[in-house]
Amino acid sequence: xxxxxxxxxxxxxxxxxxxxxxxxxxxxxxxxxxxxxxxxxxxxxxxxxxxxxxxxxxxxxxxxxxxxxxxxxxxxxxxxxxxxxxxxxxxxxxxxxxxxxxxxxxxxxxxxxxxxxxxxxxxxxxxxxxx
Numbered sequence: 105x106x107x108x109x110x111x112x113x114x115x116x117x118x119x120x121x122x123x124x125x126x127x128x129x130x131x132x133x134x135x136x137x138x139x140x141x142x143x144x145x146x147x148x149x150x151x152x153x154x155x156x157x158x159x160x161x162x163x164x165x166x167x168x169x170x171x172x173x174x175x176x177x178x179x180x181x182x183x184x185x186x187x188x189x190x191x192x193x194x195x196x197x198x199x200x201x202x203x204x205x206x207x208x209x210x211x212x213x214x215x216x217x218x219x220x221x222x223x224x225x226x227x228x229x230x231x232x233x234x235x
Contacts (some may be wrong), residue, residue: 106135106159113151123150126173129209129230130217131157136170143168148195152176154206163201166196177228181207186228195209 113120117139124136135153143149148166155161160197165176184207208214210229223231 106155106161109153109161109164113137113139117145117213123170128177128206128228129214129226129232132206132209132230133157134173134176138170146196156202161200162204162206163200164196164198165194167192168195172183174228181210181228183207184210184228 110120114208118194119140121138121140122135122139124134126134128134133155135155137151137153139146139149139151141149142151147206148168149210150167152163152165152167152168152171153161154163154165165171169192172189174187175191177184178187178189179191179194181187186204212225212229216223216231218231218233222234224234226232
């Protein structure tokens with residue numbers, strides 16, 4: 105769970121800085137963290153923590169610098185023409201039992217908890233409430 109991971113980071117490194125939160129569709133969140141002092145111990149100071157809608161951690165990616173949202177999704181789903189950009193060097197990755205191919209969340213057939221008349225497709229895929 106994200107809360108437990110953040111507590112572990114705080115315990116091991118003393119602090120973290122929440123840099124960003126990106127939601128793609130209903131069921132995927134990327135939480136971008138900077139961890140002061142982690143470069144010496146981990147070789148990276150930026151973590152992108154991917155979670156499901158319930159805060160279950162799916163994936164943790166480590167970088168020396170903050171990736172752009174669209175470069176990260178281009179790396180995950182290179183065939184998706186809505187995403188582009190160069191990802192900084194990926195220094196480490198860990199996945200949990202909750203991981204599955206995130207590209208599946210972006211298809212037109214992806215499941216949704218929003219009724220069709222109340223949703224619209226987000227750039228890159230996934231559903232968001234109609235504005």
